[in-house]
Amino acid sequence: MTYTVPFNRPYLTGHEIEYVSQAIQHGDLSGDGPFSRRCCELLEKRLDTPKVLLTPSCTAALEISMLLLDLQDGEEVILPSFTFVSTANAVVIAGGTPVFVDVDPDTLNLDPEQVRAAINTRTRAIIPVHYAGVGCQMDALMEIAESHGLTVVEDAAQALNSYYGEKALGTIGSLGTFSFHQTKNFSCGEGGALCINDPGLIERAEVIREKGTNRSKFLQGQVDKYTWVDRGSSYLQGELAAAFLYGQLGSMDVITEMRQKCYETYRQLLEPLAQQSLLQLPVIPAKCRSNYHLFHLLLPSAERRDALLRHLNDQGIHAVFHYIPLHNSPAGIRLSGKEVSLPVTESISQRLLRLPIYPGLEADVQQRIVDEIATFLDS
Secondary structure, three states: OOOOEOOOOOOOOOOHHHHHHHHHHHOOOOOOOHHHHHHHHHHHHHHOOOEEEEEOOHHHHHHHHHHHOOOOOOOEEEEEOOOOHHHHHHHHHOOOEEEEEOEOOOOOOEOHHHHHHHOOOOEEEEOOEOHHHOOOOHHHHHHHHHHHOOEEEEEOOOOOOOEEOOEEOOOOOOEEEEEOOOOOOOOOOOOEEEEEOOHHHHHHHHHHHEOOEOHHHHHOOOOOOOOEOOOOOEOOOOHHHHHHHHHHHOOHHHHHHHHHHHHHHHHHHHHHHHHOOOOEOOOOOOOEEOOOOOOEEEOOOHHHHHHHHHHHHHOOEOOEOOOOOOOOOHHHHHHHOOOOOOHHHHHHHHHEEEOOOOOOOOHHHHHHHHHHHHHHHHO
């Protein structure tokens, strides 16, 4: 179906073609070329973190993170069920067992008390997922992790340029992961980054990312040849994608401001419907600064959500739902060996609807979207 209002429209800053052309002329199109280094240096400085490595996807960054933990058979990693499958797959690929817990009904982020209750002698790590670019309760989660000797890996796929207090999301745990997929605020089509906040993990992360070799040391002149030293895979981002990404990262604040304008317009227009309890608006806690990645609604029931989704799509407005809970998926049940009840996750998954949001979305188009929502809810 062709939509008159798409769900997402990637934003172009005007520098992408220029930088991609420069990369082609330079001739080094494999990983860790000049534009890759520029992207990493920009992110390291902006995020105030010791090391950033570009990856082909956030999935790849999560896989490196889990491989760094050396998970043994039966060891567990706690994460929300309300997340993309890559979060759990990374645990499974590394040999661990994902343990799914419920989320906060307001932010849709990991509930610290549910995390605390799930910890046992097999627990090795916690993966907070910062939904919609809004930070999890990182103070509480870090306290829990430290008191039990656990590693925190932030899945910040949606959260580059978001903050919890004064700290950038992705820089609070030992490791953080970002996505530059086409649907994300800053994009190169497909791409990701690993943020290494624990300096002790940098050298091995570079080895894992370079197919298990010490090629990084070779390129830095530290060894005269490189060889296989550890497990790993091909986790480098190509230079053409990095050049495109560099054009995006230079405009992070501009893009965020444009998304914030769209977000606040929706809030203002939809507030009367929220006050009538016809829907629930997103929540950004006072300690969080968002990058305004998503704008979602929670409807009173699955039936109302599905009907509104059909209505908007029929009007040419591409609204969508979101995650199907992982804990009651076929793979989730098989891995845990039992069916688990996570009532908040199950409820929000059935009631959540995401509206179009992207830089350049006109206010009059947003008004039309809200008018269609109001017309439906009043009928």
